[in-house]
Amino acid sequence: MNTHSLLDVHANTTSNIRVGTTITSPNIKSMIQAVATILHSQLLEDQSMRKEIPTESDLYFFSEEKYIKEKPEAFDEQRLALLRQTPKVENIYEFIKALYDCAQFSPECCIICLVYINRLIAFTGLPLHPTNWRPLILCALLV
Secondary structure, three states, X not given: OOHHHHHXXXXXXXXXXXXXXXXXXXXXXXXXXXXXXXHHHHHHXXXXXXXXXXXXXXXXHHOHHHHHHHOHHHOOHHHHHHHHOOOOHHHHHHHHHHHHHHXXXXXXXXXHHHHHHHHHHHXXXXXXXXXXXXXXXHHHHHO
């Protein structure tokens, strides 16, 4: 065994590490992906527990079902099926990203949006559903 070659090994500091995100320069795509994944997980959990939004509740205003019932002629079968299907993480990501790009929100808005939605769910028991995730995200981003 050559002890000289073992002693010549030097520790590498950060010269080979590529930092993709920092506090001053966050990776927006990763941030939106993380928020979308968390919201999707919450939605699946609420669906598995069969939580429903009471129609007499003020929280029913967040549900697209309210507006479907008020104007059923405005929704064809294809649109109804699309609104009621469980979104994939990619669908939630694309929705948030479109809003983010359109309104030019600051990076921290995505995290604040998630905090607002989690607080609303925690304090009211509002379940996340295929028909209320879009209005909730929109309202949470605008607040």
